[in-house]
Amino acid sequence: MRRRLFLFLLLLFSLTINVFSQQKGQITGVIKDAETGETLIGVSIYVEKLHVGTTTDERGRYALDLPLGEQVLRVSYIGYSTLNKTVSVGSKPQTVNMKLKPESEQLSEVEVTSERKDRNVSAMAMSVQTLDMITIKKIPALMGEVDVIKSITLLPGVQSASEGSSGFSVRGGATDHNLILLDGAPIYNASHFLGFFSVFNNDVVKDATLYKGDIPANFGGRLSSVLDVTVKDEMPKRFGMQGGVGLVTSRLMLEAPLNDHKTSVMAAGRTTYAGLVLPFLGDDLKNSSIYFYDLNAKVTHAIDGKNRIFASVYHGHDEFNMQKMIGLGYGNSSATLRWSHIFSDRLTSNLALIGSRYRYSIDIDYSPYDFSIKAGTDAASLSYDMAMHWSDENVTKMGLTTGYQSYLQGEMDDRGGALSQYLQIDQSEAVARKGLEHALYITHDYTPTPRLSFRAGLRLSCFQNIGQEDLYVFDNVYYTVTDTLHYGAGEVFNTSINPEPRVAAMYRIDEQSSVKASYSRTAQYAQVASAATGGLPFDVWFPTSPNVKPQKCDQFAVGYFRNFNDDAIETSVELYYKDMKNVIDFKDNAITYGYLLIDGELRVGKGRSYGAEFLVRKNVGKFTGWISYTYSRSFRTIEGISQGKEYRSPYDRPHNLVLVANYDVSPRISLAANWIYNTGQPVTFPYGQYTINGVTYAVYNGKRNESRYPDYHRLDLSFTCKLGDLKKERRWEHELNVSVYNAYARHNTWAVTFEQGKDGNIETKNMYLFSAVPSISYNFKF
Known part of the structure; x- marks a missing residue:
């Protein structure tokens, strides 16, 4: 193992050696939006006669080494x-900053230029999708608001976990296998309003990047994907505001430059008044109440030309009460403080201090149960990253991070005593566990020829449990407690170290096509304990420990990318295979809340998933959109579950078909629609039940996920009309949006309940959340 690791590191660092065949000069700069001043990520800078180019990074910066002249x-x-800029390249480095103008409505009817129209073919990255707000806003605006999470679930390989949930599954992975970041801070539950909205307010989002595979080495801690959402951080020219008023939500964002345009301040809020939409909910949710709010704020300050400071905060909360029987509250808070420094035109760095908190509570008053449970997690981290642009052909990135996590697994107040009897546990104090997580990484991009590119990276991650904790030791057969180990406050135990290599390659076949391949290993040190099949956020996070090994995943992917009609139509096919180790699942009737013995409720084994993703997308003209089809399978094999045989994972949904269509009828009016079809979610149904002392217990046949919910499908429609005189340059822009979610009122199953019929047989009842939900909203920008 050490020899292989040494050889890998030798290969990685050997790629940084570059022999220059001719004298070159360097140009660097930043590319911004000409109207808003925001930096633009992924802009293509290309020199056609040399067949070389690059793209801007996450800060809008670029660097090119070009022959003199x-x-x-x-x-x-x-x-x-598109901008064509002539520059004179000299022997000394020079800065060339540029601004791009948004396409006018008149021009967009004829042509919509792409971020280098052949980027999907020419860029080395695969299994990666970057969505800026221009792209997201073309997708149907549901209930008057476009949404990041809803947008990514329309991409191949991504499926919504269930109706009424912002959780999503990527390539057969679990919902807790996704790392969701807001300005670098982890978000542990991304849903608002039963999943109808996400925590991301579209007025403040700059862009969102989803990594399904080929995950960069600076990201870690989750097996399947990374969703990296960044908040607007550039200097506005003047005071501005934008927002919207709808039947369900209202939102407002204010921004202004201060201190002679060295400082910018942004603040935004969003809330709901859901009373008008409740009549359209399913019968099971009438006489219920739903409420949420969230707040965003960000301050950006330019100390000088080489130093900038960013401070970003978020807070959101939801309340849901169902027929005075169930009360649910949950919310996220996060804060990011980042210092960006430019050492030179080639070397840059970022220092970040990040904090995040998630809290969840449920209160049940439904005879014979009367109890409340609280759970959540806290995290704080410090990271330092550097990027070195040796040349156009060689770029190295490296960094380190260290962090602290605290997991509140449960704090239970069983007022009636029935829950303790059902779970067969004694009411106890709050159950909390703590840990430290560290990582070092380095990655290098090497482009020896215009047709061939390589990337090699290594992430070395480490997790440590720390006290105070009473650790229960279980035997491996009956999972009974054999010993109890006590660790004092601050005492470090159970250190786990894992190397995570990442490699990728791209070969450009011709101007219209390329093939790409990637391999990545990821490790995960925290997971969710949840047996819920519906969309409610029953998220109890708990860490790896001496009883629970870190989950690991090796993902292999290969893809073919081909464009047609002068890059107006993009097509791609990607194949992937994921081999997972130490995958967890819970035994039948597992106890997951407020329980010190949760490790004994787990069963550990292996998993695998594989699939194919097909995409056809049209980017040019009045009519744009895409069609995607994904075939995906996901299985687990765990001793003690489903008789030790391989079984479907809860995210095994073989067929996923998505159609997205946008049509600009005129500069004023646009129409949009999307249609989604998914194979039904796997589920385990009981075959019997029995009652003791008024408490009913289900009886299962020991086989997991043999049944499925009915197939899921729905149609969403949207109509947008821009108001006012479009021919004049105006500071006040406004529009009216009318949308219908689930237009043909499909009753998609959210959960299934079981009741004993008059003949003694078990009868099932499908619960659904939404019928057709119309909405109207007024959006404005000043």
């Missing part, structure tokens, strides 16, 4: 006019 840069980005 006059060169023409072609700068393009989706939704913006």
Whole structure:
């Protein structure tokens, strides 16, 4: 193992060696939106006569090494006019900053330029999707608001976990296998309003990048994907505001420059008044109440040309009460403080201090149960990252991070005593566990020829449990407690170290097509304990320990990318295979809340998933959109579950078909629609039940996930009309949006309940959340 690791590191660092065949000069700069001043990520800068180019990074920066003399840069980005810039390259480095103008409505009827129209073919990254708000806003605006989570679930390989949930499954992975970041801070539950909205307010989002595979080495801690959402951080030219008023929500965002345009301040809020939409909910949710709010704020300050400071905060909360029987409250809070420093045109760095909190509570008053449970997690981390642009052909990134996590597994107040009897546990104090997580990483991009690119990276992660904790030791047969180990406050135990290599390659076959391949290993040190099949956020996080090994995943992917009609139509096929180790599942009738013995409720084994993703997308003209189809399978094999035989994971949904269509009828009016079909979710149904002392227990046949919910499908429609005189340049822009969610009122199953019929047989009842839900909203920008 050590020899293989040494050889891998030797290969990684050997890629940083570059032999220059001719004298070159360097140009660097930042590319921004000409109207808003925001930096643009993923902008293509290309020199056609040399067949070389690059793209801007997450801060809008770029660097190019070019032969001396006059060169023409072609700068393009989706939704913006293409810019051709002539520069004179000298022996000394020079800065060339540029601004792109958004496409006018009149021009967009003829042509919508892409972020380098062949980027899906020419860029090395695969299994990656970056969505800026221009792209997201073209997707149907449900209930008057576009949404990041709803947008990514329309992409191949991504499926919504269930109706009424912002949880999503990527390539057969569990919902807790996704790392969701807001300005670098982890978000542990991304849903608002039973999953109808996510925590991401579209007025403040700059862009969102989803990594389904080929995950960069600077990310870790989850097996399946990373959703990296960034908040607007650039200097506005003047005071501005934007927002919207609808039947369900209202939102407002304010921004302003201060201190002679060295400082910018942004604040935004969003809330709901759901009374008008409740009549359209399913019968099971009438006489219920739903409420949420969230707040965003960000301050950006430019100390000088090489130093900038960013401070970003978020807080959101939800309340849901169902027929005075169930009360649910949950919310996230996060804060990010980041210092960005430019050492030189080639070397940059970022130092970040990040904090995050998630809290969840449920209160049940339904005879014979009367109890409340609280759970949540806290996290704090410090990270430092550096990027070195040796040349156009060689770029190295490296960094380190260290963090602290605290997991409140449960704090139970069993007022009636029935829950303790059902769970067969004694009411106890709050159950909390703590840990430290560290990581070092390095990655290098090497482009030896315009047709061939490589990336190699290594992440070395480490997790440590710390006291105070009473650790229960279980035998491996009956999972009974054999010993109890006490660790004092601050005492470190159970250190786990895992190397996580990441490699990728791309070969450009011709101007219209390329093939790509990637491999990544990921490790996960925290997971969710939940047996819920519906959409409610029963999220109790708990860490790895001497009883629970870190989950690991090896993912292999290969893809073919081909464009047609001068890159107006993109097509791609990606195949993937995931091999997972130490995958967890819970035994039948497991106890997961407020329980010190939760490790004994687990069963550990292996998993695998594989699939194929097909995408056809049209980017040009009045009519745009895409069609995607995903075939995906996901299985687990765990001793003690389903008689030790391989069984479907809860996320095994073989067929997923998505159609997204956008049509600009005129500069004023646009129409949008999407249709989604998914194979039904796997589920385990009982075959019997019995009652003792008024408490009913289900009886299962020992086989897991043999049944399925009915197949899921729905149609969403949207109509948008821009108001006012479009021919004049205006500071006040406004529009009216009318949308219908689930237009043909499909009753998609959210959960299934079981009752004993008059003949003694068990009868099932499908619960659904939503019928057709119309909405109207007024959106404005000043």
